[in-house]
Amino acid sequence: MTDTTAHALPRPSPAQRWLALILVSVAMFGNYYVYDAFGPVVDLLREQEGFSYDQISMIFSAYSVAAVLVLLVGGYVIDRWGTKRAITLFAVICLAAAALMASTARFETMLAGRFLLGLGAEPLIVAATAVLAKWFKGKELSFAFGINLSIARLGSASADWSTSFASPLYANWQDPLWLATGVAAVGVTAAMLYWTTESRLEGRVNLGQADATDRLELKGMYAFSASYWYIVGLCVVFYATVFPFRAFAIDYFQQAHGLDRETAGMLSSLLPVAAIVVTPLFGLWVDRVGRRSLFMAVGSLAMLPLFVLVTYAPPGPDIGIWIPFAGSAQVPLTLLLVMLMLGGVFSLIPAVMWPSVAYIVRENRLGAAYSMMTLCQQIGVALVPLAVGRFNTAFAAGPGNPAGYAPGMWFYTALAGLGLAFSWLLWRAESGPGAHGLEYSSGRKPE
């Protein structure tokens, strides 16, 4: 179909757009569930299969190594295959990865499974972004992105909650990973239904021309402003702190704070749960008041003491919490407050940071800017768990020696400090004459 013929067709109806959004979001739910299904079995892999923290970290990092490689070519695959085929292909790769990880506790197989997950999951996120842009361009695009990310984060929370609603499976390390494989199969089904939907509507509605997707072109990177690179710096250290902390959190709460797995899972789930609810609210607020770099600095500052508090502050009284799908539990007040604060930061920084790039980079370079940012993010997420795993092993961290986890927590604190430095540099740059307008609600400096 030519561009002119496509423009003569009607835009998709709200019902058609919502159907596309729901199908793509279910595929993302599967993706995030599989990513986060590994954290709750860390202690079982250590106890039942003798995995060391170093090995666990390498498995976790394999995802990011693959992500860095695939992000360089993912955009080309999507352009060549089209979003409907690409999203199904990547969902199938996630399914194969989940099955490989569940199949055996051989270290090399698990490493390969997690690597395969990185090959499928990151380009799936890029393809989902391209799909949403196609259906929602000019029509509630930010809102659609918000819903998509919230449903994806529900996948993360559900993986944590599985320690409660699927607790009998946690008699061994393998069954929870088979459950994750089942969830990945639901994701594939949703991706295939999306393929069918798009195919049936082709020629009947105007889905526009496929835009240049998040393809990474290394040439021209030097042209990005200092503010862009400060945001990238913050993105790297922020996610390289939060994602690895989440990966080890359930095991950490069990070993260092003596919680049972269900309670540890519920506590860990507060992070994505808070983000599901609060991220869109922060997004709306910042759109009204601006002050984007100030908000990023405030988020970074709030994060700074949390890992020290979780290590050294007295636990305080037990507080009852209740979470839908997971049930109720008693958790120490200090851990609850730290996780709620971290959940707040995990809502604030992404809600402000990702959209800020759109205000400081030209539209025709946006795809490359986001791809470069994600690539740098994944390099950080690959390296940090290796360092934390090394600290845990070197300092013999375990239930008999909870103090052995402290060096890893200080490492997270140092990263949070670096994040604060990047956001302060950004704030300074955006308060001076070369500012892009991040501090204004419109995102533009007044003339």
Ligand SMILES: NCCCC[C@H](N)C(=O)NCC(=O)O
């Ligand atoms: N939980 C799966 C990993 C998602 C990585 C992705 N590149 C990302 O950063 N998404 C944004 C987010 O805040 O989840």
